[in-house]
Amino acid sequence: xxxxxxxxxxxxxxxxxGLTLAYELALAGVQTLVLEKLPRRVDQVKGGGVQPRTAExxxxxxxxxxxxxxxxxxxxVGGHFATLPVPLDxxxxxxxxxxxxxxxxxxxEGVLEERATAAGARVLRGTAVTxxxxxxxxxLVTTDGGTDADxxxxxARYLVACDxxxxxxxxxxxxxxxxxxxxxxxxxxxxxxSAVSALxxxxxxxxxxxxxxxxxxxxxxxxxxxxxxxxTFGRAGEADTSxxxxxxxEEITTxxxxxxxxxxxxxxxxxxxxxxxxxxxxxxxRVGRVLFAGDAAHIHPPLxxxxxxxxxxxxxxxxxxxxxxxxxxxxxxxxxxxxxxxHPVGAQVLHHTSAQRVLAxxxxxxxxxxxxxxxxxLLRLPDTNRHVAGLMSGLSLRYDLPGDHPLTGGxxxxxxxxxxxxxxxxxxxxxxxxxxxxDLGGIxxxxxxxxxxxxxxxxxxxEDLGATALLIRPDGYAGWATDGAPGPGADLxxxxxxxxxxxxxxxxA
Numbered sequence: 001x002x003x004x005x006x007x008x009x010x011x012x013x014x015x016x017x018g019l020t021l022a023y024e025l026a027l028a029g030v031q032t033l034v035l036e037k038l039p040r041r042v043d044q045v046k047g048g049g050v051q052p053r054t055a056e057x058x059x060x061x062x063x064x065x066x067x068x069x070x071x072x073x074x075x076x077v078g079g080h081f082a083t084l085p086v087p088l089d090x091x092x093x094x095x096x097x098x099x100x101x102x103x104x105x106x107x108x109e110g111v112l113e114e115r116a117t118a119a120g121a122r123v124l125r126g127t128a129v130t131x132x133x134x135x136x137x138x139x140l141v142t143t144d145g146g147t148d149a150d151x152x153x154x155x156a157r158y159l160v161a162c163d164x165x166x167x168x169x170x171x172x173x174x175x176x177x178x179x180x181x182x183x184x185x186x187x188x189x190x191x192x193x194s195a196v197s198a199l200x201x202x203x204x205x206x207x208x209x210x211x212x213x214x215x216x217x218x219x220x221x222x223x224x225x226x227x228x229x230x231x232t233f234g235r236a237g238e239a240d241t242s243x244x245x246x247x248x249x250e251e252i253t254t255x256x257x258x259x260x261x262x263x264x265x266x267x268x269x270x271x272x273x274x275x276x277x278x279x280x281x282x283x284x285x286r287v288g289r290v291l292f293a294g295d296a297a298h299i300h301p302p303l304x305x306x307x308x309x310x311x312x313x314x315x316x317x318x319x320x321x322x323x324x325x326x327x328x329x330x331x332x333x334x335x336x337x338x339x340x341x342x343h344p345v346g347a348q349v350l351h352h353t354s355a356q357r358v359l360a361x362x363x364x365x366x367x368x369x370x371x372x373x374x375x376x377x378l379l380r381l382p383d384t385n386r387h388v389a390g391l392m393s394g395l396s397l398r399y400d401l402p403g404d405h406p407l408t409g410g411x412x413x414x415x416x417x418x419x420x421x422x423x424x425x426x427x428x429x430x431x432x433x434x435x436x437x438x439d440l441g442g443i444x445x446x447x448x449x450x451x452x453x454x455x456x457x458x459x460x461x462x463e464d465l466g467a468t469a470l471l472i473r474p475d476g477y478a479g480w481a482t483d484g485a486p487g488p489g490a491d492l493x494x495x496x497x498x499x500x501x502x503x504x505x506x507x508x509a
Contacts, residue, residue, distance in 0.1 A: 003152050007031045009025055009032045009159070010033050011034045013034075013162035014041070015311070016294075017314060018036075018163075021318060022034050022112075023063075024318075025323055026120040027061070028319070028320065029327070032122070034122065035141070037128035039126035047307060048102060048103070048308075050067070050101040050108070051306075052095050052099070052100070052393040052395055054308075056097060059414065059427045060414075060431065063115060070103055072102040072103060072104070074100075074101075074102040076099050077206045078099060079392050081304060081379065082356035082358075082359035082375070083360045084208065084359065088388060089386065092386045095395055095413065100305060127143050127144065128144045129142070129143055130172075132172045132173055134159070137157070140153065141154045159289065162311070163296050165280075170296055173290060186234035186276075187232065187234065188231075189232075191229050191266060192228055193264060193267055196260070201223055204224070210222055211362075213363075214260070218234055218235075219231060233259070243274045245274070249269055252269060277302070279299065282298070284339055286335055291318065291322075293318060294310070294312075294315070300349055304356055310349050313342075314342050316474075320474035321501060329452055337501070358371075407466050407467055410478055412478050415465055416461060417438075430474065435453060435500055436457055437454055437455070437471050439457065439458045440467065443482075449493045451500060451502055454496060469482050
């Protein structure tokens with residue numbers, strides 16, 4: 001009989017979403033096991049970029065600095081919408097990180113895995129999930145054993161599927177993945193060029209400067225330093241090839257020469273794969289004791305640098321909630337709020353990437369070309385640009401939380417504070433993964449009874465944060481705020497507990 005081991009959470013998939021979640025759970029003291037079918041991390045550029053809101057969340061945990069050290073030098077320019085030639089300006093959103101960070105997915109995974117394992121998570125590679133059974137008490141995950149016999153059968157209280165668009169967990173459970181199939185196929189490859197023409201971009205800048213067409217092909221070529229490049233290309237009207245068909249050097253060479261001229265010579269291929277612009281989303285992010293995050297929950301056209309960021313933000317939302325349930329600080333119903341908050345966000349991304357797919361058509365008809373001109377003009381208007389910049393960066397995201405205060409549900413910018421211990425940035429207060437009750441007006445009563453993993457910080461700020469006191473959830477969003485005295489201490493304790501999913505008087509269902 002296969003060996004059976006136990007853990008609190010199994011995370012299927014060691015991509016950016018799974019490793020972010022593993023770090024969040026381990027930081028909270030949750031026993032976490034990550035199962036990854038690949039024997040080793042693949043050093044792919046792939047997603048290739050961190051959006052401003054994701055950068056803020058990473059900085060809240062002290063994870064941004066090591067990533068910036070590994071980032072690819074990039075022109076300080078905003079992101080894009082549908083590759084249109086108007087940079088998106090995030091500065092009106094009061095962020096310290098108004099520009100996307102160019103960094104390969106492999107580097108992101110390396111930093112996250114290092115931090116997650118240092119915090120106590122285990123990552124088993126070369127271990128594929130082959131079976132999933134759940135009951136009222138937990139989930140039994142069967143694997144092929146990989147190189148670790150202890151992983152043959154794993155009993156956990158919860159399983160989180162972060163195993164990509166072709167999720168094995170989703171298929172084993174028979175969970176539908178409704179949506180639209182892809183309309184065209186493209187190739188993504190990390191390559192080296194031994195010679196380049198004048199048409200090859202020399203600097204990583206705005207997406208509109210990296211796109212070209214020629215010889216029936218469209219391509220985006222991004223310089224990564226030295227002779228390294230990331231190329232994405234496709235050909236209009238060409239029959240789709242099986243996704244599993246290897247991408248050979250000849251196929252890449254043909255596209256390079258068509259778009260960038262015969263002087264452009266392929267030196268080597270690090271990795272290459274095919275993808276489509278399919279659009280799909282699971283109907284519920286929670287199925288009993290199994291939850292879905294990242295591409296296992298949603299896929300969409302790869303436009304605007306959304307996928308990697310959407311998945312990592314799923315993990316930041318889910319991590320603290322799952323930890324609270326496992327540690328009996330909140331009832332299991334709190335996990336339903338993960339679906340309630342994140343499913344609409346995923347649906348919104350599917351919606352606007354579908355619009356971008358039309359606008360970014362490399363061979364637009366007359367009507368689409370006219371629409372591109374109109375939308376380009378609109379993006380040059382400050383109000384329109386601000387709206388779309390907030391949408392694409394994630395900075396405008398608000399959760400529909402109870403409460404009338406205008407800050408409730410929104411992100412809390414990284415302000416400079418002065419505490420009794422000296423100056424500190426708000427982001428540093430969230431490094432532990434705790435919630436923070438920030439008292440800016442000296443109105444929180446002394447001796448207030450606080451739930452576990454909530455830190456009371458009394459501070460002042462030269463900036464107007466818009467409230468005299470506010471509760472910042474572990475994922476950096478305001479769960480509660482007030483402009484005046486909060487009322488009796490006992491009532492405030494109950495309000496804080498409820499904002500974090502707990503019940504009054506500490507009772508847990």
